[in-house]
Amino acid sequence: xxxxxxxxxxxxxxxxxxxxxxxxxxxxxxxxxxxxxxxxxxxxxxxxxxxxxxxxxxxxxxxxxxxxxxxxxxxxxxxxxxxxxxxxxxxxxxxxxxxxxxxxxxxxxxxxxxxxxxxxxxxxxxxxxxxxxxxxxxxxxxxxxxxxxxxxxxxxxxxxxxxxxxxxxxxxxxxxxxxxxxxxxxxxxxxxxxxxxxxxxxxxxxxxxxxxxxxxxxxxxxxxxxxxxxxxxxxxxxxxxxxxxxxxxxxxxxxxxxxxxxxxxxxxxxxxxxxxxxxxxxxxxxxxxxxxxxxxxxxxxxxxxxxxxxxxxxxxxxxxxxxxxxxxxxxxxxxxxxxxxxxxxxxxxxxxxxxxxxxxxxxxxxxxxxxxxxxxxxxxxxxxxxxxxxxxxxxxxxxxxxxxxxxxxxxxxxxxxxxxxxxxxxxxxxxxxxxxxxxxxxxxxxxxxxxxxxxxxxxxxxxxxxxxxxxxxxxxxxxxxxxxxxxxxxxxxxxxxxxxxxxxxxxxxxxxxxxxxxxxxxxxxxxxxxxxxxxxxxxxxxxxxxxxxxxxxxxxxxxxxxxxxxxxxxxxxxxxxxxxxxxxxxxxxxxxxxxxxxxxxxxxxxxxxxxxxxxxxxxxxxxxxxxxxxxxxxxxxxxxxxxxxxxxxxxxxxxxxxxxx
Ligand SMILES: Cc1cc2nc3c(=O)[nH]c(=O)nc-3n(C[C@H](O)[C@H](O)[C@H](O)COP(=O)(O)O)c2cc1C
Ligand code: SF4
Numbered sequence: 001x002x003x004x005x006x007x008x009x010x011x012x013x014x015x016x017x018x019x020x021x022x023x024x025x026x027x028x029x030x031x032x033x034x035x036x037x038x039x040x041x042x043x044x045x046x047x048x049x050x051x052x053x054x055x056x057x058x059x060x061x062x063x064x065x066x067x068x069x070x071x072x073x074x075x076x077x078x079x080x081x082x083x084x085x086x087x088x089x090x091x092x093x094x095x096x097x098x099x100x101x102x103x104x105x106x107x108x109x110x111x112x113x114x115x116x117x118x119x120x121x122x123x124x125x126x127x128x129x130x131x132x133x134x135x136x137x138x139x140x141x142x143x144x145x146x147x148x149x150x151x152x153x154x155x156x157x158x159x160x161x162x163x164x165x166x167x168x169x170x171x172x173x174x175x176x177x178x179x180x181x182x183x184x185x186x187x188x189x190x191x192x193x194x195x196x197x198x199x200x201x202x203x204x205x206x207x208x209x210x211x212x213x214x215x216x217x218x219x220x221x222x223x224x225x226x227x228x229x230x231x232x233x234x235x236x237x238x239x240x241x242x243x244x245x246x247x248x249x250x251x252x253x254x255x256x257x258x259x260x261x262x263x264x265x266x267x268x269x270x271x272x273x274x275x276x277x278x279x280x281x282x283x284x285x286x287x288x289x290x291x292x293x294x295x296x297x298x299x300x301x302x303x304x305x306x307x308x309x310x311x312x313x314x315x316x317x318x319x320x321x322x323x324x325x326x327x328x329x330x331x332x333x334x335x336x337x338x339x340x341x342x343x344x345x346x347x348x349x350x351x352x353x354x355x356x357x358x359x360x361x362x363x364x365x366x367x368x369x370x371x372x373x374x375x376x377x378x379x380x381x382x383x384x385x386x387x388x389x390x391x392x393x394x395x396x397x398x399x400x401x402x403x404x405x406x407x408x409x410x411x412x413x414x415x416x417x418x419x420x421x422x423x424x425x426x427x428x429x430x431x432x433x434x435x436x437x438x439x440x441x442x443x444x445x446x447x448x449x450x451x452x453x454x455x456x457x458x459x460x461x462x463x464x465x466x467x468x469x470x471x472x473x474x475x476x477x478x479x480x481x482x483x484x485x486x487x488x489x490x491x492x493x494x495x496x497x498x499x500x501x502x503x504x505x506x507x508x509x510x511x512x513x514x515x516x517x518x519x520x521x522x523x524x525x526x527x528x529x530x531x532x533x534x535x536x537x538x539x540x541x542x543x544x545x546x547x548x549x550x551x552x553x554x555x556x557x558x559x560x561x562x563x564x565x566x567x568x569x570x571x572x573x574x575x576x577x578x579x580x581x582x583x584x585x586x587x588x589x590x591x592x593x594x595x596x597x598x599x600x601x602x603x604x605x606x607x608x609x610x611x612x613x614x615x616x617x618x619x620x621x622x623x624x625x626x627x628x629x630x631x632x633x634x635x636x637x638x639x640x641x642x643x644x645x646x647x648x649x650x651x652x653x654x655x656x657x658x659x660x661x
Contacts, residue, residue, distance in 0.1 A: 002334070002335045002336075002337065003303075003307075003337055004303050004304075004306070004307040004334055004335070005307075006021070006307045006310035006311045007020055007021050007022055007303065007306055007307045007310060007318070007331075007334065008020045008021075008335055009021065011293065011316060011317060013166070013220050013222075013253050013254050013293060014166075014218060014219070014220035014221070014253035014254075015218040015219070015220060016100055016165050016166060016220045016253075018055045018056050018100050018317075019055045019098055020053070020055040020331060020335075021055065021306075021310060021316070021317040021318060022053065022054060022055055022306065022317075022318060022320060022330070022331045022334075023054070023055065023056040023057075023058065023295055023317050023318065023319045023320070024049055024054045024056065024057040024058060024319070024320060024321075024324045025058060025297050025319040025320060025321035025324075026058040026059070026060035026061065026104040026168065026170075026224075027060050027321055027322075027324075027325065027351075027355075027361070028060045028061045028070075028075070028355050028361075029042060029045055029060070029355070029360060029361040029370065030072050030074045030075075030355055030358065030359065030360040030361065031045055031074070031360050031361065031370060032074040032075060032076050033074065034073045034074060035073070036063075036069070036073060036074065036075055036076060036077050037086060038076065038086045038087065038089060038090060040373050041360075041370070041371075041372070041373045041374075042076075042090075043089065043090060043093055043373075044372040044373040044376060045361070045369075045370060045372050045373075046059070046090060046093070046094060047093050047094065047097075047372075048328040048372050049324050049328045050093075050094040050096075050097040050099035051097050051328070051329075052324075052327070052328035052329035052330060052331060052332050053329065053330070053331025053332040053334075053335065054099055054324065054328075054331060055098075055099060055100065055331070056099065056100045056101070056102060056165075056166075056317075057094055057099055057100075057101050057102070058102045058103075058104050058168055058222075058319075059076065059087075059090065059101060059102065059103050059104060059164075060104050061075055061076070061104055061106045061108070061170075062075075062076045062077060062078050062087075062103045062104055062105055062106065062155070062159070063075050063076070063077040063078070063079060063106060063107070063108070063155075064077075064078065064079055064105050064106065064107050064148075064151045064152050064154075064155040065079050065107055065148070065151050066079050066080070067112070067117045067118060067120050068106075068107050068108055068109075068112040068117065069108075069112060069116035069117055070106070070108035070111050070112055070116070071108075071111060071113070071116070071355075071356065071358060072116065072358045073116060074360070078103065078105070078155040078158040078159055078162070079151065079154075079155060081158065083158065083162075084158050084161050084162045085162075087103070087158075087159075087162035087163075087164070088161075088162045088163050090162075091162055091163030091164055091165075092163060095163070100165040100166065101163070101164050101165055101166075102164060102165065102166040102167060102168045102220075102222060103155075103159040103162075103164045103166075103167050103168070104167075104168040104170055104224070105152055105155050105156060105159070105167055105168065105169055105170065106170040106176045107148060107151070107152070107176055107177040107178075108122075108175070108176055108177075109122060109123060109124045109137065109175070109176050109177040109179075109180045110122050110124050110129065110130040110133045110135070110137050110175075110180065110186075111130070111132070111133045111175065111176075111262075113133060113135050114135060121135070121136070121137065121138050122135055122136075122137035122138070123137055123138060123139075123140050123144070123148075123177070124137035124138070124139065124140070124177070124180050124186060125139060125140070125177075125180050125181045125186055125187035125188070125189055125193065125194065125200075125203075126139050126186060126187055126188040126189055126194075127139050128185070128186050128188060130174075130175075130186070130262065130263060131263040132262045132263055132265075139189070142191065142192070142193070145193060145203055145206075146206075148177060148203075149203065149206045149207050149210050150210060152169070152207040152210060152211060153207070153210035153211050153213060153214040154214065155167075156210075156211040156214050156215050156219075156221075157214040157215060159215075160214075160215045160219055165220060166219070166220035166221065166222055166253070166254075167211060167215070167219075167220075167221055167222070168221075168222040168223070168224055168256060169204070169207060169208065169211070169221070169222070169223050169224065170224050171204050171223055171224060171225045172224040172225050172226050172256075172258050173226055173258065173260065173261045173262050173268050174186055174226070174229055174234070174235075174261040174262070174263075175261065175262045177203070178203065178204045178207060179225075179226070179261075181193060181200055181202075181203040181204060182200050182201065182204060182225075182235065182243065183200070183229055183234060183235055183261070184200065184229075184233060184234060184235060185229055185231060185233065185234045185235075185261075187199075187200050197239050197242055197243065201243060201246055204223075204247075205246060205247075205250050208221065208223070208247065208250040208251065208252060209250065212250075212251050217251070220253040220254065221251065221252050221253050221254075222252070222253065222254045222255075222256050222295075223247045223252045223254075223255055223256065224256040224257075224258065225240070225243060225244065225247070225255060225256070225257060225258070226240070226257075226258050226259050226260060226261065227240040227257055227258075227259045227279065227282035227283070227285070227286055228240055228259055228260070228282070229260065229261050230259055230260035230261065230264060230267045231260075231261065231263075231264060234261070237282065237285065240282075240286060241285065241286055241289045244257075244286050244289060244290050244294075245289060245290060248290045248291060248292050252292065253292060253293075254292060254293050254294070254295060254316075254317075255286065255290065255292065255293075255294045255295070256294075256295045256297065256319060257279065257282065257283050257286055257294055257295065257296055257297070257315075258279065258297050258298065259279050259282055259298070264555075264558075265352075265555040266555035266556070266558060266559055268298075269321070269322075269349065269352050269555065270298060270299050270347070270555070271347050271348070271349050271431070271554060271555050271556035271559065272346060272347030272348065272431055272432060272433065272434035272435070272556070273347070273430065273431025273432070273433075273434075273556070273559065274299055274347075274431075275299070276299045276300060276301055276302065276305045277296070277298065277299065277300050277305050277306075277308075277309050277314075278298050278299055279296055279297065279298040280296065280309060280312075280314045280315075281314075283296040283309075283314050283315045284313075284314045287313075287314065287315060287316070293316035293317065294315050294316055294317075295315060295316065295317040295318065295319045296309060296314060296315035296317075296318060296319065297318075297319035297320075297321060299347065300318050300319075300320050300323070301320075301322070301323045301344065301345050301347075302323075302339070302342070302344075303330075303334035303339050303342070304339070306318040306320065306334075322345045322347075322351060322363075323342075323344075323345045325345070325351050325361060325363045325366065325369050326342075326343045326344065326345040326363055326365050326366045326369070327342050327343040327344075327366065329342075330342055340444070341448075343365050343366055343441060344365065344434070344437040344438055344441050345365065345434070346364060346365060346434040346435050346437065346438040346634075347434045348364050348434075348435075348554070348556075348633075348634065348635070349554035349555060349556060350362065350363070350364045350554070350633070350635040351363050351364075351369070352554070353553050353554050356553070357553070362635070362639070363635075364438070364633075364634050364635040364638055364639075365438055365441070365638065367398065367402075367638055367639045367642035367643070375646075384409070385407075385408050385409065385470045385471070385652065386408070386409050386411070386467075386468065386469045386470050387403050387408040387409070387410050387411070387469060387470060387471050387472070387473065387645075387648070388410075388411050388412075388413065388459070388464060388467070388469040388471070388472045388473070389403070389410060389411070389412040389413070389451075389472075389473045389475060390412075390413055390459045390472065390473070390474045390475065390476055390614070391412075391413075391414065391415075391421065391474065391475035391476040391477060392412055392413075392414030392416070392418075392419040392420065392421060392453070392455075393419075393420065393421020393422055393423055393475060393477050393637065394420075394421060394422075394423040394439070394442060394631075394634050394637040394638050394641065395421075395475035395477075395628045395631050395637040395638065395640055395641030395644075396412055396414070396421070396473070396475035396628075396641060397412070397419065397420075397442035397443060397445070397446050397641070398442060398637070398638040398639075398641035398642045398645075399473045399475060399626075399628065399641035399642065399644050399645045400412045400446045400449070400451040400641075400645075401442070401445045401446045401449045401451065402641070402642045402645035402646065403473070403645040403648075403649070404446070404449035404450055404451050405449060406645060406646070406649050408645075408649075409452075410449075410450075410451045410452065411451070411452045411453075411454065411467075411469075412446065412451050412452070412453050412454070413454045413457040413458075413459050414453070414454070414455050414456075414457065415456070415457065415458050415476075416455065416456070417455050417456050418455065419439075419443050419453070419455070420439040420442075420443065421477050422477060422496070423435060423438070423439045423442075423634055423637070424436075424439050425496055425499045425500055426520075426634065427439065428499045428500075428524060429499070429520035429521065429523050429524040430523050430524065430528075430563065431556070431559065431560075431563075432520070435634070438634070442638070459614070460614070461614065461617040461618055461621060464618065464623065465621060465623070469623070470624070470652060471623065471624040471625065471626075471648045471651075471652050472618055472623055472624070472625045472626075473625070473626045473627075473628065473641070473644045473645065473648060474612075474614060474615050474618075474625065474626070474627045474628065475628045475631075475637075475641055475644075476610075476611070476614070477608070477610070477631070478608035478609055478610040478611070478629070479608060479609055479610075479611065480494040480495065480496055480604065480607075480608050481604075481606055481607050481608060481609050482494070482604050482606075483512065483577065483604065483606055485577050485578060485579050485580060486512065486577070486580055486602060486604055489580050489602065491506075491580070491583075491599065491600065491601055491602050492580070492602045492603075492604055493505070493601060493602070493603055493604070494603070494604055494605075495511075495513075495517050495518065495521045495603055495604065495605040498521060498524075498525065498601075498603050499521060499524065503601075504601075505525060505537075505600075505601045505603075506599075506600020506601040507536075507537050507538065507600055508537075508538045508598050508599050508600045508601075509525055509537060509538065509539045509540070509599070509600065509601045509602075509603060510539075510540045510541075510542060510585055510596055510599050510601075510602045510603070511525075511539060511540070511541045511542070511602075511603045511605055512542050512577050512602060512603065512604050512605060512606060513541075513542075513543065513604065513605035513606040513607070514541045514542070514543025514545070514548040514549065514571070514573065514605075515543075515548075515549060515550075515551070515605065515606075515607070516549055516551075516552055516633075517605045518541055518543065518548075518603075518605035518606075519541065519548055519549050519560055519561075519564065520560065521603055521605055522539045522541050522564060522569050523560060523563050523564060523567070523569075525537060525539050525603070526539040526564070526567035526568070526569050527567070528567070529567075530566070530567050530568040532568075536568075538568075538570070539567070539569045539570070540569065540570040540571075540572060540596060541564075541569060541570070541571050541572065542572045542575050542576075542577055542585075542587055543571075543572065543573045543574075543575065544574070544575065544576050545573060545574070546573050546574045547573060548561065548564075548571060548573065549561075572587065572589065574589055574590065575587045575588065575589040575594075576588050576589075578593065580599075580602060583597060583598050583599050583600070584596065584597050584599065585599055585602065610629040610630065612627055612629065615627035624648055624651050624652050625648075626644040626647055626648045628640045628641055628644050
């Protein structure tokens with residue numbers, strides 16, 4: 001028996017019976033090789049999710065046209081018969097676990113940039129650029145449209161021959177050729193393929209008919225669509241209902257419902273702060289208008305949420321994306337009632353940022369994601385070896401759990417009276433609460449793995465040597481830097497102390513530094529609703545660079561900026577603090593000295609500096625040591641901590657343990 005009876009009820013999709021209702025959403029991995037061929041890494045990545053209990057896996061972004069590579073060369077394709085046998089390896093592998101497999105067929109349209117496609121200009125309904133892909137596409141002629149319709153049909157036929165149980169047509173997010181034709185924001189045509197919703201639907205419906213012709217009436221066909229474009233003058237909900245109905249009439253087996261578009265990515269792949277299952281009401285509306293099953297996607301991260309969506313009859317299946325990157329065993333753990341052991345997705349979007357930047361899939365909370373093959377040849381246990389981890393932040397906790405898994409007897413010492421380091425504080429600003437779930441998981445994981453934890457404990461070389469550790473991983477993080485101009489002023493506090501409530505914050509605050517920490521602390525300190533009253537806190541950010549958070553590429557940035565503006569924060573970019581005196585701060589902008597007056601508190605958020613003294617001392621003493629420094633974000637901290645455990649294991653292999661009897 002399971003507590004999640006709705007999730008673990010089989011479902012019939014056309015001719016396909018699926019064992020449970022947890023479907024894996026399509027997510028590009030960039031684990032194919034540079035010629036677009038399948039790799040062992042890709043097979044192992046998907047296999048881990050099938051083994052973990054996914055009932056249906058959608059293999060993402062399978063291209064229907066050779067010259068439509070999407071942000072990289074490393075996409076799979078079904079545009080040649082030669083590709084059938086290699087994708088057959090993937091479907092055979094996933095079928096071993098009773099998992100059904102769908103191929104998401106895509107022509108990326110505006111995203112198929114010429115740099116990846118032998119100089120060919122992207123094609124679209126109309127010459128309208130997508131903000132996310134800065135290259136002007138050219139409009140297809142009607143003859144060309146017929147050609148692309150055929151390409152989809154042929155790819156579907158190959159998918160069936162390769163052993164896929166279904167195809168999914170990507171008609172979503174005003175992305176890809178079909179999503180592009182559907183959206184009034186992109187499709188400005190005045191011929192039969194444009195105008196009102198019927199014109200915009202013509203190409204997707206022709207593709208559906210062609211696919212049916214190629215795969216037969218019984219073969220399950222999923223259409224992924226957006227309920228709305230979520231933008232002014234975009235596809236409306238009433239159109240969404242109509243579109244879903246036309247897809248049903250055309251013979252589609254399942255609607256996979258998302259919302260919004262790639263140009264407003266916080267609506268499609270939403271960051272933390274957006275409620276779980278946020279597409280629920282849209283799904284409910286569309287589901288009531290159709291008679292075929294509907295799947296919902298969007299921040300469904302916990303089994304109780306997924307089960308409740310089904311129990312409330314908002315959808316027939318749940319598509320889970322990032323929670324599967326984080327924990328391939330999500331379904332099995334949910335079924336077994338081990339939900340507390342599911343590694344939580346913290347909605348940080350580093351996975352998508354990396355893939356969009358042409359990297360391969362990775363995850364802040366799961367250092368194995370995308371590296372399943374590499375880490376499957378795990379080293380042998382190193383029983384009796386004593387390893388010390390100094391520092392109880394994300395890097396230390398991650399290193400400790402990994403080292404304990406490798407068989408070390410692990411002690412973790414932390415100078416403070418709590419664990420979590422900077423990650424604990426990262427959950428304090430608005431829309432960051434998911435980080436607390438992540439920190440809690442890392443702490444629990446270390447405990448479950450038997451790590452001995454000592455708080456309020458500072459380590460020195462002498463103490464370490466006396467305790468007889470075989471090796472040490474240092475993850476002591478870094479101390480906040482105070483700029484010279486701000487030193488010795490009693491009004492100046494560090495961002496860390498301000499977040500943790502260790503100091504009083506006045507009404508008129510200046511935050512020095514407009515990177516992620518500075519912007520988030522401004523968001524934290526500014527009162528949620530600015531009404532100009534005497535009680536409101538005035539927050540000013542002073543940043544040297546011309547823009548705030550210039551390195552941040554995730555969708556969370558746009559929402560943070562929107563909140564800062566709504567809260568009436570003053571943003572001074574291209575401005576350098578020169579001096580502070582009394583309640584005045586002098587800064588230079590555009591070569592001119594300017595002044596902020598009446599300041600109560602100055603929060604310094606200009607960065608941190610690591611100290612490697614202990615690492616040098618231990619190395620001199622001949623103790624195997626790894627120093628995890630430069631961990632600029634949680635992804636890097638967790639991954640580097642994890643890797644340090646493996647590296648020190650490799651370094652120590654062969655050397656005798658001081659504790660060997
Ligand atoms: C790394 C990554 C890659 C993605 N790639 C695709 C893709 O190739 N095709 C697609 O339709 N959606 C893609 N998506 C969107 C997901 O299918 C899904 O809609 C989104 O992540 C929201 O679901 P979630 O909140 O459960 O993660 C991707 C998302 C992520 C995080
Ligand atoms: S990188 Fe962040 S958002 Fe992506 S799956 Fe991992 S925890 Fe979730």
